[in-house]
Amino acid sequence: MATRTTAGGGRGGKSRKPAPRKHANRTRNSKGASSARRKPASGAAPAGAAGAGVAQSWPVRAARGTWMGMAHAVGGAARAVGPRDQDPEHGDGEEDVGKASGTRTAKGTVPQGDAAPQADHRADGVGFFLLALAVVVAAREWWGIDGVFGDGVHAVVAGTFGVAGVALPVLLLWIALRVMRHPERARANGRVTIGLSFVVVSVCALVHISEGVPSPIDGFGPVQDAGGVIGYLFAAPVVTGLTQWFAVPLYVLATFFGLLIVTATPVHRIPARLLGVYDRLTGNQRIEDTDGPGPDGDTPPGGGSRPGRRRKRKGAGGYVGDEAFEKAAYLESAGKAASDGRPARSDKLTTQRIPTSESKGAKGAPAIGPGLLDGENGAAASPSPGRKKSTPKPPVAPEPMPRGEQPMFDGDTVYLLPEESLLVEGPPHKTRSAANDRVVESLTGVFEQFGVDAQVTGFTRGPTVTRYEVEVGPKTKVERITSLANNIAYAVASADVRILSPIPGKSAIGIEIPNADRETVVLGDVLRSSAARRTEHAMVMGVGKDVEGGYVVANLAKMPHILVAGATGAGKSSFINSMITSVLMRATPEQVRLVLVDPKRVELTIYEGIPHLITPIITSPKKAAEALEWVVREMDSRYDDLAEFGFKHVDDFNAAVRAGKVKPLPGSERKIAPYPYLLVVVDELADLMMVAPRDVEASIQRITQLARAAGIHLVLATQRPSVDVVTGLIKANVPSRLAFATSSLADSRVVLDQPGAEKLIGQGDALFLPMGAAKPMRVQGAWVTESEVEAVTEHVKAQLKPVYRPDVTAPAAAKKQIDEDIGDDLDLLLQAAELVVTTQFGSTSMLQRKLRVGFAKAGRLMDLLESREIVGPSEGSKARDVLVAADDLPAALALIRGESTGLYDQDADAGDGSAASEGVAPDDDGPASGEVQVAGAMMVEGEAR
Numbered sequence: 001m002a003t004r005t006t007a008g009g010g011r012g013g014k015s016r017k018p019a020p021r022k023h024a025n026r027t028r029n030s031k032g033a034s035s036a037r038r039k040p041a042s043g044a045a046p047a048g049a050a051g052a053g054v055a056q057s058w059p060v061r062a063a064r065g066t067w068m069g070m071a072h073a074v075g076g077a078a079r080a081v082g083p084r085d086q087d088p089e090h091g092d093g094e095e096d097v098g099k100a101s102g103t104r105t106a107k108g109t110v111p112q113g114d115a116a117p118q119a120d121h122r123a124d125g126v127g128f129f130l131l132a133l134a135v136v137v138a139a140r141e142w143w144g145i146d147g148v149f150g151d152g153v154h155a156v157v158a159g160t161f162g163v164a165g166v167a168l169p170v171l172l173l174w175i176a177l178r179v180m181r182h183p184e185r186a187r188a189n190g191r192v193t194i195g196l197s198f199v200v201v202s203v204c205a206l207v208h209i210s211e212g213v214p215s216p217i218d219g220f221g222p223v224q225d226a227g228g229v230i231g232y233l234f235a236a237p238v239v240t241g242l243t244q245w246f247a248v249p250l251y252v253l254a255t256f257f258g259l260l261i262v263t264a265t266p267v268h269r270i271p272a273r274l275l276g277v278y279d280r281l282t283g284n285q286r287i288e289d290t291d292g293p294g295p296d297g298d299t300p301p302g303g304g305s306r307p308g309r310r311r312k313r314k315g316a317g318g319y320v321g322d323e324a325f326e327k328a329a330y331l332e333s334a335g336k337a338a339s340d341g342r343p344a345r346s347d348k349l350t351t352q353r354i355p356t357s358e359s360k361g362a363k364g365a366p367a368i369g370p371g372l373l374d375g376e377n378g379a380a381a382s383p384s385p386g387r388k389k390s391t392p393k394p395p396v397a398p399e400p401m402p403r404g405e406q407p408m409f410d411g412d413t414v415y416l417l418p419e420e421s422l423l424v425e426g427p428p429h430k431t432r433s434a435a436n437d438r439v440v441e442s443l444t445g446v447f448e449q450f451g452v453d454a455q456v457t458g459f460t461r462g463p464t465v466t467r468y469e470v471e472v473g474p475k476t477k478v479e480r481i482t483s484l485a486n487n488i489a490y491a492v493a494s495a496d497v498r499i500l501s502p503i504p505g506k507s508a509i510g511i512e513i514p515n516a517d518r519e520t521v522v523l524g525d526v527l528r529s530s531a532a533r534r535t536e537h538a539m540v541m542g543v544g545k546d547v548e549g550g551y552v553v554a555n556l557a558k559m560p561h562i563l564v565a566g567a568t569g570a571g572k573s574s575f576i577n578s579m580i581t582s583v584l585m586r587a588t589p590e591q592v593r594l595v596l597v598d599p600k601r602v603e604l605t606i607y608e609g610i611p612h613l614i615t616p617i618i619t620s621p622k623k624a625a626e627a628l629e630w631v632v633r634e635m636d637s638r639y640d641d642l643a644e645f646g647f648k649h650v651d652d653f654n655a656a657v658r659a660g661k662v663k664p665l666p667g668s669e670r671k672i673a674p675y676p677y678l679l680v681v682v683d684e685l686a687d688l689m690m691v692a693p694r695d696v697e698a699s700i701q702r703i704t705q706l707a708r709a710a711g712i713h714l715v716l717a718t719q720r721p722s723v724d725v726v727t728g729l730i731k732a733n734v735p736s737r738l739a740f741a742t743s744s745l746a747d748s749r750v751v752l753d754q755p756g757a758e759k760l761i762g763q764g765d766a767l768f769l770p771m772g773a774a775k776p777m778r779v780q781g782a783w784v785t786e787s788e789v790e791a792v793t794e795h796v797k798a799q800l801k802p803v804y805r806p807d808v809t810a811p812a813a814a815k816k817q818i819d820e821d822i823g824d825d826l827d828l829l830l831q832a833a834e835l836v837v838t839t840q841f842g843s844t845s846m847l848q849r850k851l852r853v854g855f856a857k858a859g860r861l862m863d864l865l866e867s868r869e870i871v872g873p874s875e876g877s878k879a880r881d882v883l884v885a886a887d888d889l890p891a892a893l894a895l896i897r898g899e900s901t902g903l904y905d906q907d908a909d910a911g912d913g914s915a916a917s918e919g920v921a922p923d924d925d926g927p928a929s930g931e932v933q934v935a936g937a938m939m940v941e942g943e944a945r
């Protein structure tokens with residue numbers, strides 16, 4: 001079996017030898033060098049065969065200059081007419097068939113760097129030549145211009161292609177326009193040439209057969225009037241050997257095949273492509289693929305409503321179903337390499353207007369900078385000069401914002417997403433290297449040595465590991481291979497050999513062996529891949545590359561929460577960096593807001609001051625615990641709004657708000673605006689679990705159970721995936737997992753519920769188990785350098801200052817009046833209550849044993865439980881009666897915590913956090929609830945523009 005080529009290396013297949021990295025670097029350097037060399041010539045001299053260093057006489061230079069001047073003028077005109085599709089993968093825009101017109105650019109995107117104008121020049125030269133040729137051929141073949149020259153042209157054209165030569169001008173014109181309008185698509189030229197060759201040869205052969213397969217021996221005239229020399233050469237042998245009954249279908253098929261190659265259409269995508277062509281012709285817009293796009297209500301980063309998308313996805317009731325059950329991870333399909341990706345986003349897509357707030361004059365604060373209005377709370381909203389200053393400890397809880405309201409970005413500001421060019425391109429993907437061949441030899445050697453009837457039938461090379469496929473003979477037990485694991489490891493000199501038996505979906509055993517020459521997967525390439533471009537959802541992040549070299553991206557909104565774990569140095573922080581950078585690259589602060597918790601104090605500092613933050617980066621675990629409680633309140637408050645306006649998901653609510661369908665209740669002055677997604681990132685869960693395990697666990701549980709529909713998503717990272725940090729409760733509610741190398745098998749089991757992560761090789765090598773997936777997929781995490789992150793954050797910070805919510809890290813005003821007699825024992829008391837109620841066994845000695853406390857302490861806890869009517873009075877040595885049923889445990893715990901309303905009782909607590917803490921009347925008070933400010937933050941009216 002041949003090596004599968006899935007990424008960067010393109011679809012060259014077996015024949016294409018991947019360039020070693022060194023060579024790739026050299027190529028890039030030489031490109032840089034040559035462009036530097038050419039700089040003084042400033043576009044006059046094309047990159048040509050003459051070479052920059054060869055001196056040319058002035059007539060030659062003048063002729064070249066004139067030619068290229070004309071070529072460039074024509075090329076420029078060709079590029080200026082109409083929209084140009086941008087497709088980085090295939091260089092052809094075929095992928096874009098059926099894509100919403102909003103993804104096209106009116107101006108077109110010019111390839112970046114010094115190489116871009118050079119490429120344009122070269123392309124113009126070639127294109128202009130082809131154009132001229134088309135005119136010459138048309139002059140003779142169409143308009144019958146006579147003369148010696150004309151006869152010569154006819155002899156060549158008709159002699160070669162026969163009557164099919166009539167179509168040559170059209171073909172030449174198409175190629176010329178393609179070359180001039182899309183110089184960046186040069187990489188696809190090989191494919192297009194092969195496809196066209198198939199078409200031309202087949203058509204000539206068919207024409208020749210239809211004319212009775214005339215032979216040049218009988219005179220050249222009939223050959224010219226049939227399929228020309230090409231037609232003869234291809235038709236005659238097949239017709240002679242196999243009759244025309246075979247030849248005709250063969251060449252019809254070959255024509256069809258050629259067209260598929262030219263348009264880069266895999267057979268299974270033919271219907272979608274045809275549909276796309278139909279849509280294009282009729283101006284219809286629809287989702288291009290079944291598993292691609294984000295949930296309804298996604299707005300393209302640049303706004304712009306997408307009627308087709310909505311039409312297809314919206315059900316009759318307007319609710320699209322539980323989008324979270326759609327796929328969380330997108331994989332680039334085989335062959336869709338994107339290492340040649342260039343930014344395809346139009347200016348339109350990267351721009352978002354943040355409109356002037358004519359609303360809420362009472363609350364609006366004065367502008368503090370050009371185009372910027374500060375938020376409600378001047379002090380809290382000012383840019384954060386440094387963490388210490390930006391997180392002043394208020395002596396009293398600051399005045400919270402009204403329920404549902406979020407800080408607004410005001411002002412007539414145009415927000416531009418960062419240019420994709422801020423993220424560098426990585427080296428091309430290798431599909432095979434000498435190291436792979438050596439491993440194949442070693443494996444074969446091991447099988448021979450131990451007399452096992454097995455063969456390495458192929459391999460797929462990923463960036464970090466290669467999966468070698470082994471097929472065993474008919475009477476050979478699969479276990480014989482697995483039992484050779486140690487010998488294989490010895491033979492290939494690597495301890496990290498992982499055997500998959502079988503490879504899912506294949507009758508073959510997979511042996512994953514680290515590459516001696518591993519590659520770095522750069523985030524920029526992942527975000528430019530077709531997998532990433534398939535959806536414009538703001539919460540899509542670049543994950544990395546899988547073992548087959550295909551890019552993997554994931555939609556954080558569909559995870560809907562993820563646990564990231566791995567030993568120190570395994571790559572968690574790098575993953576979080578890639579994730580946040582992905583969000584910054586794709587989402588405006590109006591679309592996604594971040595709560596970053598960084599108890600380690602070093603990892604996330606670089607993001608301090610970005611406008612996506614809803615509160616300064618939280619470094620204190622205690623404040624982090626409070627922030628989680630705020631998230632719970634925020635979630636409740638969003639739920640209230642959804643219920644009030646009759647929506648089930650924040651996406652639907654947002655879509656309705658954007659469509660102007662959500663009106664404030666009569667008498668209310670609420671300014672209704674869409675909610676942003678809220679992404680809460682905790683970069684060391686263990687630190688939080690140390691300070692307030694119960695509170696943190698309770699908040700996480702509540703958020704993870706409910707927050708999905710409210711657009712709130714958690715990312716929990718830890719280097720200690722032990723059961724006391726990742727408790728059963730947390731695990732049960734965080735469905736997506738990403739395990740980097742763990743230090744033990746037990747840790748791997750905690751994260752993934754299965755072994756495997758302990759065999760990973762670190763530095764971003766990970767097992768990814770998105771929600772709903774049966775088996776984890778191995779990925780090499782995307783890498784983004786600090787300077788790239790800095791460039792991106794500088795870009796976003798330069799445009800908007802963060803507008804912080806003042807109440808995120810403030811303890812809730814209504815929070816718990818913990819009884820004095822409990823003192824510091826709250827956590828223990830809660831555990832005691834839980835033990836007693838769940839076991840229905842009121843024994844002091846049990847508390848002693850289970851909680852590991854002394855007799856005196858256990859007795860005191862029991863007395864406290866008695867005073868709260870959880871257990872009955874002491875009956876000597878007998879166990880006490882338990883007065884609370886297991887079902888009522890949450891309410892009992894809430895009572896101990898001093899929460900006036902049941903935190904766990906959803907109905908009772910709807911609006912509690914907000915109403916009680918924010919001093920507005922509770923929901924059931926009609927007029928007051930109508931006056932509550934809505935859902936404030938995200939004024940995305942600008943999208944309509």
Ligand SMILES: Nc1ncnc2c1ncn2[C@@H]1O[C@H](COP(=O)(O)OP(=O)(O)OP(=O)(O)O)[C@@H](O)[C@H]1O
Nearest residue numbers: 567568569570571572573574719763764781782783
């Ligand atoms: N995706 C990646 N690609 C290439 N190298 C990586 C990748 N991820 C991590 N590394 C390498 O591993 C080193 C450690 O990574 P990182 O800091 O992300 O680990 P960590 O798991 O966060 O560790 P800690 O828990 O100690 O913070 C990085 O400095 C980098 O050299």
